[in-house]
Amino acid sequence: MQEYEILLSLVVNALFVTLLGWYLITNLQWYNYSLSRVILKHHKARWHVFYFIIPFIAYHTTGKFFPIFFFFGVLPSILLWHKNLDKKLVLTWRVKRFLILLISLTLFQDVLCTLKDACAVYGVFMPLVIAYIGSTIIEKFLFMTYKKEAKNKLKALTELQIVCITGSYGKTSIKNFVAQILSKKFKTYATPRSINTLGGIMGDINNSLPEDTQVYVCEAGARQRGDIYEITTFLEPQRVVVGKVGAAHIEYFKTLENIKATKLEIMQSPRLEEAFIHTSVTDEPHDKVKFFGNEISDINATLNGTDFKIELDGQKLSLHTDVLGEFQTMNIAVAVHIANSVGMSYEEIVNAVKELEPVEHRLQMIKAGGKLILDDGYNGNIDGMLEGVRLCSLHETGKKVIVTPGLVESSDELNLKLINAINEVFDIVIVTGSLNASLFDKNLDVKNKIMLADKTELTTVLANQTKAGDVILFANDAPNFI
Numbered sequence: 001m002q003e004y005e006i007l008l009s010l011v012v013n014a015l016f017v018t019l020l021g022w023y024l025i026t027n028l029q030w031y032n033y034s035l036s037r038v039i040l041k042h043h044k045a046r047w048h049v050f051y052f053i054i055p056f057i058a059y060h061t062t063g064k065f066f067p068i069f070f071f072f073g074v075l076p077s078i079l080l081w082h083k084n085l086d087k088k089l090v091l092t093w094r095v096k097r098f099l100i101l102l103i104s105l106t107l108f109q110d111v112l113c114t115l116k117d118a119c120a121v122y123g124v125f126m127p128l129v130i131a132y133i134g135s136t137i138i139e140k141f142l143f144m145t146y147k148k149e150a151k152n153k154l155k156a157l158t159e160l161q162i163v164c165i166t167g168s169y170g171k172t173s174i175k176n177f178v179a180q181i182l183s184k185k186f187k188t189y190a191t192p193r194s195i196n197t198l199g200g201i202m203g204d205i206n207n208s209l210p211e212d213t214q215v216y217v218c219e220a221g222a223r224q225r226g227d228i229y230e231i232t233t234f235l236e237p238q239r240v241v242v243g244k245v246g247a248a249h250i251e252y253f254k255t256l257e258n259i260k261a262t263k264l265e266i267m268q269s270p271r272l273e274e275a276f277i278h279t280s281v282t283d284e285p286h287d288k289v290k291f292f293g294n295e296i297s298d299i300n301a302t303l304n305g306t307d308f309k310i311e312l313d314g315q316k317l318s319l320h321t322d323v324l325g326e327f328q329t330m331n332i333a334v335a336v337h338i339a340n341s342v343g344m345s346y347e348e349i350v351n352a353v354k355e356l357e358p359v360e361h362r363l364q365m366i367k368a369g370g371k372l373i374l375d376d377g378y379n380g381n382i383d384g385m386l387e388g389v390r391l392c393s394l395h396e397t398g399k400k401v402i403v404t405p406g407l408v409e410s411s412d413e414l415n416l417k418l419i420n421a422i423n424e425v426f427d428i429v430i431v432t433g434s435l436n437a438s439l440f441d442k443n444l445d446v447k448n449k450i451m452l453a454d455k456t457e458l459t460t461v462l463a464n465q466t467k468a469g470d471v472i473l474f475a476n477d478a479p480n481f482i
Contacts, residue, residue: 005064010110012067013122014103016059019078021102021128023051026082026089030481032197032223033094033139035132043435043482051078059124086455087479094139101138102131143199150205151234161186162235163217163338166228166263167243167278169381170331171196171219174243176359177335179217181352185344186214194378196221198231215342220266225258228265238273239341240266241334244293245281246381274341276334292334301326301387303365303372303394312340319353324363324374325387332356361477363388370468371398377477382407382414385475389421398469399427403458405478406436419443428465432458433478454480 024038031037042048055074062069082088089095105127113122154160165174172194179190191204196219209216220231232240242263245256253259260281267275272288279293295311305322308329321332332353339349358364361378372395376388385407392400402422406415415436420443422429428448431440432455441451450461466472 006114008067009122010114012070013110013124014106016055016070016074017106017124017127018099018103019074020052020055020124021099021131022082022089023078024128024132025095025098026085027481029089029092029095030087030479034223037223047081047481051081056124084454084456085480087481094135097138098131098135101134102127105131105134143202146202146206147198147234150202153205153209154235157211157213160213161215161239161342162237163215163239163241164220164232164235164237164266164269165218165241165243166220166222166266167241167281168245168259168263169383170243170327171221172378173328173331173359173362174241174334175217175219177332177356178241178338179215180356181335181339181344181349182215182217182342184348184352184355186342187212188215188217189213190217191219194219194221198227198234201231201235222262224253225262226265228262229268232266232269235269236271237266237269238271239338240269240272240275241338242266242275242277242281243334244278244330244383246383276337278330278334290337292337293330296329296333299326299329301329301391303391310336312336312346315346317346317350319350321353321356323356323358324365324391325384326390327383327387328363363391371466372471374471374473377474380408380410380476382410382418385418386421388473388475389418389425392471392473393425395471398471399466400425401428401430401462401466401470401472402426402475403430403432403462403472404475405431405433405482406440406476408435408476408478408482412439415439416443422446430458430461430465433480433482435478435482 027038027042028035031041058069059066109127110122163178165171165178167174175190179188182188187210189210191201195201195204201218204218218235220228222228245260245263253262263281275286275289276292277289279291283291297309299308300306301324303324305320306324306326306329307318307320309316309318310333317336319332323332336349336353339352344352361375363379363384364375366373366375374388374391376384379385379388385404389402392402407418416439419440423445426446428450429440429444429446430450430452431437432452434453437451441449448465450465452458452461462472
């Protein structure tokens with residue numbers, strides 16, 4: 001083999017393995033680094049065929065023509081795939097460690113094969129497998145190190161009160177409301193965004209939790225039995241919340257009873273003092289449990305805010321908030337209960353609720369160009385989406401427009417319920433993504449329905465279809481890998 005052919009083969013192999021590794025780690029990051037979920041639960045498993053299996057087979061079958069196939073087929077297709085992603089790979093230290101290990105292994109293998117003239121074709125599969133296994137071992141070792149570091153930090157904060165929140169719906173909203181209300185009286189810190197895994201919580205404690213914090217508020221998410229238990233026994237919160245439970249992520253848990261049992265793992269905190277549980281979860285009495293959800297009355301939820309009453313220790317408090325959505329009264333109510341339990345006065349609670357700020361992307365009102373926008377992009381449950389539809393029905397001028405992928409990781413039955421509500425209210429429906437496209441296309445009955453395979457054209461479509469005076473609801477948002 002000529003020197004230039006050897007060099008070309010080495011370069012092509014190194015680039016090819018790196019591209020496959022980039023594709024692999026991107027998918028792993030989406031699915032919380034679970035290889036089984038990437039293989040078995042991926043919503044667009046066909047991508048694996050186009051961007052991994054076919055290129056892999058071609059590498060071993062096209063021989064000396066593979067460089068042509070690589071530069072004119074594989075490379076541009078994967079680059080185009082990556083460009084069109086709306087949730088691109090985040091270069092965390094975990095990702096960097098994987099890529100560095102993969103590239104190092106590939107170059108070592110290729111140089112060794114070249115020097116010994118022992119390989120007719122450079123390996124692709126082995127560097128990927130060894131890098132994945134090696135990366136997994138490294139991350140498990142670092143995980144245990146970081147876990148010990150975070151646990152020691154929590155133990156050192158002897159006066160720290162921890163509030164941990166789980167549920168199918170509203171975890172992030174409850175967390176933010178609890179943190180906002182308690183911050184009026186205590187030094188309060190809450191996990192940012194939607195961090196709700198043990199690894200995310202550990203990283204937050206190690207890197208961001210101030211040492212003078214009096215109340216730490218975090219949320220706990222789950223994809224399988226034991227996830228909540230693991231977080232709970234690590235944090236050992238004194239107060240816990242189980243919000244409303246429904247058929248979210250039903251494909252992972254199979255039954256509603258499994259979901260409820262998983263959420264109730266939070267009750268196993270060794271330092272548990274009080275638990276606040278929504279009535280949709282259980283009615284089993286417990287000396288440390290306070291049920292919430294039925295104490296709310298006289299709700300008046302409009303585009304101008306929400307008024308409601310809540311019964312607290314036999315008294316009724318009248319509350320007002322600029323936060324939109326009738327369903328949010330439930331989330332605010334449990335925050336009020338917690339505030340009451342830690343000694344805030346009724347006056348302090350009423351004023352704190354009045355000053356609550358909407359949670360970003362959860363029925364967040366935005367006014368732009370004369371248009372009223374309700375950004376409910378992070379809300380993926382049927383109750384919240386139906387409330388967004390109802391609020392839009394109150395808008396009296398202009399067209400009513402909804403942008404939605406429908407419900408994700410849910411059932412056709414609930415999506416049909418959403419479609420029926422949409423048909424009653426909206427003039428224009430823009431369906432994004434392919435997950436529920438056929439169901440919506442078949443059952444929508446509105447003046448104008450627009451089906452978008454992805455969101456690249458959304459801005460242009462909205463500019464052409466809407467004008468000042470219109471209301472636009474962004475109901476849920478799904479990245480295009482779903």
